Amino acid sequence: MTGHRELEWIELQRPADDFDEPALALVARYADTANRVTQHFWGDEAFDTTVDELVAKLRHDEDSISRRFLIVEDGVDVARCVAAIGREEGARAAYLSAWVVPEARGRGIGRALMERLERVGAELGATSLQVWVDHRPPAEGDAGLAPESGHGAIAADAPAHLLTSLGYRLEQVERISELDVERARHELERHRADASAHAGEAYEVRSWEGSTSPELRDAMAALHARMATDAPAAGLDVDEETWDAARLQRYEAEMAEAGQTPLQAAALHRATGEAVAFTILVLPEPGKPAFQEDTLVHADHRGHRLGMLVKAENLLQLGRRHPDRTRVITWNAEENRPMLAVNEALGFAPIGVEGGWQRRLRAGDEEGTAAPGTMSA
Ligand SMILES: CC(C)(COP(=O)(O)OP(=O)(O)OC[C@H]1O[C@@H](n2cnc3c(N)ncnc32)[C@H](O)[C@@H]1OP(=O)(O)O)[C@@H](O)C(=O)NCCC(=O)NCCS
Known part of the structure; x- marks a missing residue:
């Protein structure tokens, strides 16, 4: 497989005043990138997000902190990432999500994003990193991958391989109906x-x-x-x-x-x-x-x-x-x-099915953290 080029991380910011045209255009690119991933998985637009939904989320940061990034490779939007944690005193669980558009997969982008996103999670104060992923159920006759509890199972797909290799454990399976x-x-x-x-x-x-x-x-x-x-x-x-x-x-x-x-x-x-x-x-x-x-x-x-x-x-x-x-x-x-x-x-x-994955950070894991901004990764 050929590797990826340099990746630019562009953070979606909540403007001091209102969202102007450039800010809205960036949100729209982020929404398009996210929707290419959900449409590819679901085969329709049922799970699409909208610019209004994203703007509302960016405006309402009173109860949780979310950092959202559009990822660009050679001027092309290839992924979007989120890291979020509650604002409560002592909050320890950060939710991470890295979505790569189908055309850009298999070149190491997903792994690079997750590794950097984990540092963002640690910066937000998390000691537990969690990822919720859409999966297919295991094929007929295949046991797939089951959580410790033994309730439910998922197909051992690309995100399952990536997360397992990064040290995450499948903790919970939700049925989507x-x-x-x-x-x-x-x-x-x-x-x-x-x-x-x-x-x-x-x-x-x-x-x-x-x-x-x-x-x-x-x-x-x-x-x-x-x-x-x-x-x-x-x-x-x-x-x-x-x-x-x-x-x-x-x-x-x-x-x-x-x-x-x-x-x-x-x-x-x-x-x-x-x-x-x-x-x-x-x-x-x-x-x-x-x-x-x-x-x-x-x-x-x-x-x-x-x-x-x-x-x-x-x-x-x-x-x-x-x-x-x-x-x-x-x-x-x-x-x-x-x-x-x-x-x-x-x-x-x-x-x-949706898989709830978790990796607990050990003391020292967050050392050497570099703050991502709009610079290249
Ligand atoms: C999961 C996802 C982010 C991987 O992105 P990617 O850019 O293709 O990932 P990479 O090229 O960095 O590959 C990372 C690992 O994924 C696994 N992987 C990638 N493609 C695979 C495939 N076709 N089949 C099985 N495993 C695969 C491998 O373990 C690979 O590790 P390796 O490089 O050591 O072989 C991407 O498939 C995606 O966006 N899926 C939909 C959204 C999602 O589920 N996100 C969860 C993120 S954890």
């Missing part, structure tokens, strides 16, 4: 009625589009905070997240600026008036599927089918409000049997 809401409507109504009967009079379900009303913000923020620690993480290091009503409002403002519409459903405990379970669907620009984001039932209120109740309610809300958006995509940890059982019952079908 898709539902046709229109086709599932009857099942959804049946499951909502059944869950509602189980939950009984103690709970009330509410659903809405857009931002959360003020009286629910504190309880919804508390549920978001639990999401980081309560969702199964297998062997991945997870940082606690601090959420309050103000952070919830920032999260919802970012979605609005990104051109995304949240559909939310929550179960309220009638005795206290508090939200004790919630779920969110995010609708990007028209023409794209809806994405199932977080779902959580507070530990004190499990066992009453509230997970099914809020999910079924929210998917029915999607069908009611946006009959044109029938595709829903979701991610679930392979060990999260209760959640998978709910989704299988609703008719979600697997379309791929």
